[in-house]
Amino acid sequence: MPALEQLRFDNTYARLPPGFGARVAPRAFPNARLVSLNPAALRLLELAPEEARRPEFVEALGGGRPLPGMEPFAMVYAGHQFGVYVPRLGDGRALLLGQVRNGAGQSWDLHLKGGGPTPFSRGGDGRAVLRSSIREYLCGEAMHGLGIPTTRALCLIGGDERVYREEVETGAMLVRMAPSHVRFGTFEFFHHSEQHEHVALLADHVIDGHFPHLSGAPGRHARFYAEVIERTARLVAQWQAVGFAHGVMNTDNMSILGLTLDYGPFGFLDEFEPGFICNHSDHRGRYAFNQQPRIAMWNLACLGEALLTLMSEDEARAALNTFEPTFSAHFLTLMRQKLGLREVREEDRALVGDLFARMAEARVDYTRFFRALGQPDTVGAMFADRTGFDAWAERYRARLASEGSVDAERRTLMERVNPRYVLRNWMAQSAITRAQEGDFSEVDRLLTALEDPFTQRPEYEEYTTEPPAWGRHLVVSCSS
Template identity: 45%
Template sequence: MSIWDSVNVTHRFSQLPSLFYTRVMPQPLDNVKWVAWNSKLAVQFGLPTTPNEELLQTLSGLEIPGHFDPLAMKYTGHQFGVYNPDLGDGRGLLLAEMTTLAGEVFDIHLKGAGLTPYSRMGDGRAVLRSTIREYLCSEAMAGLGIPTTRALAMIDSDTPVYRETVETGAMLVRLANTHIRFGHFEYLFYSNQIAELRLLADKVIEWYYPECQTAELPYVAMFQEIVTRTAHMVAHWQAVGFAHGVMNTDNMSILGQTFDYGPYGFLDDYDPTFICNHSDYQGRYRFDRQPRIALWNLSALAHALSPLIQRDDLEATLGLFETELNEEYSRLMRAKLGLWTREKGDSELFDELFTMLTANHTDYTRFLRQLSCLDRDGEQPVIDLVLNRDQAKQWMTLYQERCDSERVKGEPVSAFLRCEKMRQVNPKFILRNYLAQQAIEQAEQDDYSQIEQLMSVLAKPFDEHPNNEDLAKLPPEWGKHLEISCSS
């Protein structure tokens, strides 16, 4: 009996007309081997905690069971603000859908599966380096509670892949509630396939937003959900200090989940102008511009939906973005500062904090985590993280005054309760670029131990993990200046 006989496997996207995709069989790699298997995720589907040969054969594309129907999705999109009609799954294949034991449906997607009709000038492959980065970051984001795709497995091989140097080909088994992107709607709109555009919208509502079916204007309700979820996703990015790097419309999920991890980066020193993608010469996707770009992308989606939704409704829905973003971001930042109530001067307190951190090149994650330990360590370790001690003391005075004035049900909040709350939302561990780079360098020598160590910590980034203090250290100077590109 096959493992897959006991797993609930479906494939709704394959039931759409053929213009939505091309059926393609994976092109296997040579001498495949496991790099990582996400056992905690696997058991949610009834899969074994330890991977076996059958799983390796299936998920590396060597043997495709009858349950699966591999296909490359067709979509288009705006890349760095310019429309590109020639996009699609150029190296990834949507194999099927799996349902968890709790009833949640996920796509199974194989990244690095070989050439497709949409590969353009590429070779359809992914390299071990980029596969490790996506595997680690998708699970790190899940640990942080940020909407994201997931990673089930990572596979290495002996197949040479040619980038700036010769690297080894690898595959990522990615899970997502959907792989439908803004670019799917753009493809149908710009190719004037309006009946199919309506069909896709109907299926998105049926599959992912069933509550919109009974709305007075179902397409408007769907777009409102997409706008709200996108705003909340970006608010989480800004609050945790995450830069995506390639916010093209073909990398935007219609479910507001972080999608397609390439040249991403987490802030070390707080720098609102941080550019994580060294190919982003004009800084279009720099950290502080992410909210603006998200709205730009939603506007591109609105244009694609214009045959289905009246212009006034599109504009009104886009107008929700800023409110939703600001409300969610304010909520997240109040939680990070341990503030239980909302007060008029909170935005000024946040602004003063960011001004101080920027001017003093202070590590964002370390500062907020140390602030979460005021009950144990006092103010001085927080102040010592800031070069300008006087500026730090001034901000701490403002912060303490705000905390002291707060009342919940008429009672002051104790320092212990406040800090306990803060330690649940301010991570001790993030996936710093230098940690990912160290894991990559070890893996290239067939040592996957750092991947395992990082996975155990990043799954619970708010815990202390006293045996892994080295992973919470500030980055070395070389680690702050790693340049990451889209070459993967």
């Protein structure tokens, strides 16, 4: 394995022409120190664990002493925030330290959050707070464990600096990784500022790096847009199936690669509530759980508009019209898996819809219900009014019998897709509270538990219980 100093940087984004961002030196924390490391992400860089124990690791990733080949770069972008277009955003508290190419030819952005002010900070300090850094650090890995496309988290860095938000808080830095951090809003910035040559340049940059089968092909931009739509539709279907609410689906928080990007006020469903709003700042429920598919399509329409100098309106409209059927088909496939159904039948949509209606009435725990459904005779106790659920369960059992479903085999398959552990807000808050007192052991413990959310392990069974009274209605906002 290479030493830290031997990482191979290939900073293709920083080599784009002026106008794509700004070169900015990160600002290190006083007494910076590594407080949590994700070994799985370290392996993606092909670094041995002992490399992370060297002081140079924190110095390099925390902005104290960049490695040879690093070119810290703040990316510019725009975006629709809560439906309102903001013409200039950008990495206001983040920096692309560099792009590492590993031995398998994979390129990984090293993206530092909390590294100090940039030209896009809009008067802010460019720092991140510990609570939001821990939430993103844990949730990126939780989503990866669930098999959902996401940015990854490499490490958390602490130090002796206080950050001023609604109150004085502990500062932190997060190093996250992804093949690319280009967003829908990156294209919007160049389109709405009439830099159409940069729209084309950015599109070809992304295509060449991440959609190589389209590189140089006729009609590649329309085909690229169609593939982004497909990836996004499938991503949001996975969110809905696992009960994940992103909370702030602005176009600048939407990945061009179909990754879950920018974990802020997210929340996994506890009680099943279709209109669940996890973001305290979302006063009108724009980003409620049941609105996510609609908002994803709206955001994709904004992206399509930004690409209209590269394709026709007819091509854009035809591509966008594929979103709903793609989302619906993939979501129904995922729900069949969660229900242990092998066959595709016309009545499946009604079976799922009726189940959700019963679950919403009873406000049952989403994750616990589906995990227990492998033994359908045992889950009725979750419903105060058994009449409606029992009628549904009778239909479900009849369906299973008509397929010749074998109980033990079905339960095994269902437990591979219905997680036992998800990152509930109360769990993240418990880790945050201890970390603010200098104890990061719960962060590390959760990281390990969430790596494999499907396998039951006795040492983590406390994470399967109902939320404690203090954790039932935690308030999470965009503040970070």
